[in-house]
Amino acid sequence: VESPVLSEDNSSSLDLVKVFDLEGNGIPISDLWKDRKAVVAFARHFGCVLCRKRADYLASKKDIMDASGVALVLIGPGNIDQAKAFAEQTKFKGEIYADPAQASYEALRFVSGVLTTFTPKKTPVLILAIILQAGLKIIELYMEGYRQDWKLSFEKDTVSRGGWQQGGIIVAGPGKGNISYIHKDKEAGDDPEIEDILKACCS
Numbered sequence: 001v002e003s004p005v006l007s008e009d010n011s012s013s014l015d016l017v018k019v020f021d022l023e024g025n026g027i028p029i030s031d032l033w034k035d036r037k038a039v040v041a042f043a044r045h046f047g048c049v050l051c052r053k054r055a056d057y058l059a060s061k062k063d064i065m066d067a068s069g070v071a072l073v074l075i076g077p078g079n080i081d082q083a084k085a086f087a088e089q090t091k092f093k094g095e096i097y098a099d100p101a102q103a104s105y106e107a108l109r110f111v112s113g114v115l116t117t118f119t120p121k122k123t124p125v126l127i128l129a130i131i132l133q134a135g136l137k138i139i140e141l142y143m144e145g146y147r148q149d150w151k152l153s154f155e156k157d158t159v160s161r162g163g164w165q166q167g168g169i170i171v172a173g174p175g176k177g178n179i180s181y182i183h184k185d186k187e188a189g190d191d192p193e194i195e196d197i198l199k200a201c202c203s
Helices: 008-014 049-059 062-067 080-090 103-107 124-143 156-160 194-202
Strands: 018-020 026-028 037-042 070-076 095-098 168-172 179-184
Touching: 008 103, 037 049, 037 194, 049 070, 049 080, 049 194, 062 070, 062 194, 070 080, 080 095, 168 194, 179 194
Parallel strands: 037 070, 070 095
Antiparallel strands: 018 026, 018 095, 037 168, 168 179
């Protein structure tokens, strides 16, 4: 089944992407939804406090996903050790995979870089408002008990690539080319409505 929300070129490039489980086994990413439906969240990086909130946000509906036979998956742009640290710190109930090359992010064309997040079309006032809004989100999360892992956040690969990488969420499968829903984050903490995700995966 061809995806109604993803171009043929994007679907083909995903066939070449490999992610790694916590044991270090390489898996073609499309195998994650080849024989099942899956909600797949893409983190900014494994130390990101906003991504930890997203993990809980999705896991809170895992019982509904389980009842519909839908897998919950999180992929992060980092190495296996970082993925293990994320798993230990968050106790995330879904599956966790590492994408050291960020190949899945590139295939799905998730935005990355300061200039893609704060584009020249945005005025200095709007850029300041976005920064303040992100700061308020982080303060709220700290008040809720969430914490950024600064060690993971400042590792070389995260700073050079993952620090400005934006993620997203897809609903895919069954079938390698079947991606029925895609949300691309415009900036950090840009979570879609959970009802939209559940409608795509479980209705």
